[in-house]
Amino acid sequence: MALATFKGGIHPPDKKELSKQRSIIPAKSPKRAVIPLSQHIGAPCKPAVTIGQEVKKGEVIGSPEGFVSSPVHASVAGKVTGFIECPSATGRMVQAVVIENNETEEWTVLKDNPDYLSLSAEELRAKVKDAGIVGMGGATFPTHVKLSPPKEKPIDVVILNGAECEPYLTADYRLMIEKPQDVVGGLKVIMKIVGVTKGFIGIEANKPDAVEIMTKAVADEPNISIVTCKVMYPQGAEKMLIKACVDREVPARGLPMDCGVVCQNIGTAVAIYEAARFGKPLIERVVTVTGEGINEPKNLMVKIGTLISDVVAECGGLKDNTAKVISGGPMMGFALFTLDMPVTKGTSGILALPESEVTHVDKFGPCIRCGRCIEVCPMGLIPSMLSVTAEKGFYEDAKAYNLYDCFECGTCTYVCPSKRPIVHLVRLAKSQVKP
Ligand code: SF4
Ligand code: SF4
Numbered sequence: 001m002a003l004a005t006f007k008g009g010i011h012p013p014d015k016k017e018l019s020k021q022r023s024i025i026p027a028k029s030p031k032r033a034v035i036p037l038s039q040h041i042g043a044p045c046k047p048a049v050t051i052g053q054e055v056k057k058g059e060v061i062g063s064p065e066g067f068v069s070s071p072v073h074a075s076v077a078g079k080v081t082g083f084i085e086c087p088s089a090t091g092r093m094v095q096a097v098v099i100e101n102n103e104t105e106e107w108t109v110l111k112d113n114p115d116y117l118s119l120s121a122e123e124l125r126a127k128v129k130d131a132g133i134v135g136m137g138g139a140t141f142p143t144h145v146k147l148s149p150p151k152e153k154p155i156d157v158v159i160l161n162g163a164e165c166e167p168y169l170t171a172d173y174r175l176m177i178e179k180p181q182d183v184v185g186g187l188k189v190i191m192k193i194v195g196v197t198k199g200f201i202g203i204e205a206n207k208p209d210a211v212e213i214m215t216k217a218v219a220d221e222p223n224i225s226i227v228t229c230k231v232m233y234p235q236g237a238e239k240m241l242i243k244a245c246v247d248r249e250v251p252a253r254g255l256p257m258d259c260g261v262v263c264q265n266i267g268t269a270v271a272i273y274e275a276a277r278f279g280k281p282l283i284e285r286v287v288t289v290t291g292e293g294i295n296e297p298k299n300l301m302v303k304i305g306t307l308i309s310d311v312v313a314e315c316g317g318l319k320d321n322t323a324k325v326i327s328g329g330p331m332m333g334f335a336l337f338t339l340d341m342p343v344t345k346g347t348s349g350i351l352a353l354p355e356s357e358v359t360h361v362d363k364f365g366p367c368i369r370c371g372r373c374i375e376v377c378p379m380g381l382i383p384s385m386l387s388v389t390a391e392k393g394f395y396e397d398a399k400a401y402n403l404y405d406c407f408e409c410g411t412c413t414y415v416c417p418s419k420r421p422i423v424h425l426v427r428l429a430k431s432q433v434k435p
Contacts, residue, residue, distance in 0.1 A: 003205055005230035006240040008378040010411050012167050012233055012331070014206060019290040019297040020170045024178055026301045027287075027314055029101055033076045033305030034086050035061060036096045039344040040134040041141045042068035049097060053080045058108040058281050061097045070142040071132040075283040075303035076101040087341045089327035089334040096342065099305070109279070116185075116276040121193045124276050128193070131275035132282045132345075137161065137172075137236070137265035138328050140346040143272065146262060147193045153257040155194045159245050160187050161265050162203040162210065163229055163236030166329025169349045171286040172266035174299045176203070176210040179270055180217035186269030187224060189276045194262050199224040200245045206231045233331060234409040238263045240378055252405055253435075267348070282345055289315045293322030293352030302343045308350055309339035323355040330357075331410040365418035373412035373422065379405050383412035383422045390425035395432040404435045 038044035045062030048071075049055060055074040062072030078101045086096045113119075119127075129144035149155050160183065164172040176183055187199050201218070203211050205228050218224040227245045229235050239250045241263060248259040256263050264272070267286060274280040283304055290297040295316025302311055308327070312318060318325070326333040328348055343350075373383035382401050389398040406426050413422045 003228055003230040005232050005235065006243045006378055008376050008411070009232040009234065010376050010414055011231065012414060015168045016170050016173070018168065019288050019299055020173060022297060022299045024174050024286050024299045024301055027303070027306060027311060029076055029103065029105070029303055030306040030310060031101050033099045033101060033303065034084065034096045034307065034342045035072060035075060035099065035305035036086060036088065036094045036342060036344055037062040037072055038094045039072060039140060039346065040070045041139070042066065042070070044095065045069060045072050047083065047097060049080045051080055051082055055080060055099060056106045056108045058110070058283060068142055068145055070134050071130065073132055073281040073283050074099055075305050077104045077106040078102040087338055089336060089341065091337070111279055113277055117188060117192060119276070121195060124189050125193050127275045127279065128272055131271065131280065133268060133271045133275060134345050135265060136267035136271065136285060136345060136348065138332065138346050138348055143268060147190065149194065149257045149262070154260060155257060155262050156196050156198060156260045157246055158187065158190050158194060158196055158199045159241055159261060159263045160201040160269050161236050161241055161263055162201050162214065163241060165204060165233045165236040166331055168290050168351055169288045169329050171288045171299055171348055173207055173210055175266050175270055175286060176214055180213050182270045182273045183214070183266055184217050184221065184224065185277065186273035189272050190262065190264055190269065197223050200227050202227045202229050202241050202245045204229050204231050204235055234378060234411060237378065237407060237409055252402070285345060285347065287311065287343060287347055288349040290349065291352040292357060293319050293354050295319060304344060305342045308336070308341055308343060311343060311350060312339055318352050319354065321354040322352045323358045324353045326351040326353065331414070332408060359419055361421040361424055364420045367420060368418055370417060372415045372417065376411050376415050378409065378411060379407070381406055386429065387420050387422040387425045390429035395429045398429040399433060403429055
């Protein structure tokens, strides 16, 4: 049977062998946690603690401002010693709470409720909101908002994204291998919250063991199906996954809810399960630390607020030939200008690349109209024109080429023989004109 997929896309080497056999192990608890008050799309939190205050793990230290916002919790127990401005992966400076770790690992109350699925949809949604859960695939959109679709957008399907199509990253893969029942538990919570009876987990065919384990995990769940998707980047993008799993198309400039679907990432589903069952807030996450430039690739459970430099040191440090470190995957991640910044809720990976794997954007050529970018764009756009209009500063003209339908997957940039930084130019244009 043909595997589920979408039109366009590419096959970059997946490089997952560097870390896929590395089980998830806890990273060292940081001596000093630097926890940003803005780790999500939407309004930053306002501080909920004062300098000198003692806090326990899981205590709220940042309160959300508005509906599209998400609380922030202490990832270590200790004393609040200050508020600082710290860099983020996107290059912005953000306010952060600093906590000196007293190393007691003392928690606020966690309570096991094995009967969590008997809670009402409203109660479960409130647990997701209170736990500060955001999209952990990198988008960081507050999850309770995504699980509150308006009445005029009825949802009938939930899809979990187990594609993890970004090369190198193996965090979601390890969660499916090691915690399949937690993944399913999270999916069932999501299905209950949005009131649907049909759930899918889309997994790329390059993870046959994950397909097998997850298939066993849903053997007694007639409403949940595993879909094996073709290995194709960007299979894990929401619109592509929806096409592959349920053959629906999200309308231009639309959202999954416009075709009756809610998508969530695997890590987010596990966080939702832990919030629903134990009341556990999102204070740690799995981070794949990998790449040819790192000495010991690992999948680490890292407390939010741990400095990336400390995580890298725990993996044996960088090799001498490392030319670039990226937060996230190589296709959609952000190159870091310093390692002196904290891991946040959206840090799916820390990727160290040697010079041989790096393309420098200051050495690009003109568009030679080869059309390769058009062939591979999964959104059916004309990336060449997006890049040319943005390069010339004709940002308004870029809108005529559906600038805002581009979700910056990097597929076009990957194939361009002139090494044109198409995604950078798209981001530049988006920063200059409103949708
Ligand atoms: S791939 Fe590069 S050179 Fe070819 S058409 Fe697209 S932008 Fe132009
Ligand atoms: S980055 Fe944008 S233009 Fe390029 S392939 Fe992806 S969606 Fe298309």
